[in-house]
Amino acid sequence: MSLEDHLKKQIKTTGPITVLDFMTRALYDPQEGYYATKVPMGRTGDYITAPEMTQVFGEVIAGWLIDIWQQAGSPNPFHLIELGPGRGTLMADILRAFKSLMIPLPKVHLVEVSSLLKEQQRATLGPSSTQIFWHTDLSMLPNDQGFCLMIANEFWDALPIQQFVKINQDWIERRIELQDNEFIFMPKESTTIHETCPAISAFVIQIANHLKKHRGTALFLDYGYDQPEAVGDTLQALYHHQKLSPLDKVGQADLTHHVDFHQLKSLFEENTLKVHRPVPQGDFLKAIGFEERTSQLCEHATPEQQSALRTAAVRLTHPTHMGTLFKAMCVSDHALQPMGFGGEGYN
Numbered sequence: 001m002s003l004e005d006h007l008k009k010q011i012k013t014t015g016p017i018t019v020l021d022f023m024t025r026a027l028y029d030p031q032e033g034y035y036a037t038k039v040p041m042g043r044t045g046d047y048i049t050a051p052e053m054t055q056v057f058g059e060v061i062a063g064w065l066i067d068i069w070q071q072a073g074s075p076n077p078f079h080l081i082e083l084g085p086g087r088g089t090l091m092a093d094i095l096r097a098f099k100s101l102m103i104p105l106p107k108v109h110l111v112e113v114s115s116l117l118k119e120q121q122r123a124t125l126g127p128s129s130t131q132i133f134w135h136t137d138l139s140m141l142p143n144d145q146g147f148c149l150m151i152a153n154e155f156w157d158a159l160p161i162q163q164f165v166k167i168n169q170d171w172i173e174r175r176i177e178l179q180d181n182e183f184i185f186m187p188k189e190s191t192t193i194h195e196t197c198p199a200i201s202a203f204v205i206q207i208a209n210h211l212k213k214h215r216g217t218a219l220f221l222d223y224g225y226d227q228p229e230a231v232g233d234t235l236q237a238l239y240h241h242q243k244l245s246p247l248d249k250v251g252q253a254d255l256t257h258h259v260d261f262h263q264l265k266s267l268f269e270e271n272t273l274k275v276h277r278p279v280p281q282g283d284f285l286k287a288i289g290f291e292e293r294t295s296q297l298c299e300h301a302t303p304e305q306q307s308a309l310r311t312a313a314v315r316l317t318h319p320t321h322m323g324t325l326f327k328a329m330c331v332s333d334h335a336l337q338p339m340g341f342g343g344e345g346y347n
């Protein structure tokens, strides 16, 4: 029986299921869920992420991390943790940049749920001159790490959400029901939808505790909004680079939501971390040398490579592409001046 059939049977037997349950099963079902069966990113997958577009992304982030490490007094050994490393491309680019700048290599910790992606990460990172550890969740990170840096690109958007719809004066949790044996939302449409991501709080607590214990700093890049009021329905499905209804191709299409940076920021502050406000990805990347590095690579590149490098730069930094919708946010247990956050302190 397919995941779709399982879910339909469940709805027929016990009634409509919440968006949260639907998304959780579609993404994480151990047999048929998206992460159990697919390699999501890349040309043959469903979407392309920044590190898959250009090596410049990882290289300038390496520079950013090195600056934080130097501000902390260049501790050695130190650890670099990545949440949701995808195919391992970002980490490979970061480690290569560290090596070429003669920076000691950190011990690497990859936090990944998908066995398929763990295999890809092993292949991408190959035999490495540093130790690489895989963890299925954050609680498995070692307790005695010492100074650590953490990075996550497009991690938060993958976590399942609840949706609430305002009907008259009441907020009702949105569910999925069957009509003529097809999934439909219930209520079907609404002008006012509020979303929450319950998994975020648990992750924030774990990350905050880890950073506080080990004197750490984290950089998050993701797409989302930074305002307190509800922005409406942001649940979206991508299948082979095309948008489709989140109710189609259950378990085969990637499901994501726009990250609520306002909430993420508040949660980290409640957990007593210093938060450097979300800044637009375009501004952040430019401030940390994205354009200079792109030009430098173009000098020795073929015309095709130059065109690919320039296209990626526009896609990642231009406001009409990923430059504004995507944001960068930094959290740390200690006071620092991270590059690209304006330098005017915390927010």
Ligand code: SAH
Residues within 6 Å of the ligand: 035, 041, 049, 050, 051, 052, 083, 084, 085, 086, 087, 090, 111, 112, 113, 114, 117, 136, 137, 152, 153, 154, 155, 158, 159
């Ligand atoms: N950072 C990568 C991949 C982004 S896709 C890139 O930029 O290319 C989201 C990643 O998060 C995937 O690696 C996915 O398997 C992982 N992931 C999703 N939910 C997770 C969870 N609950 N815990 C750990 N990893 C998760």
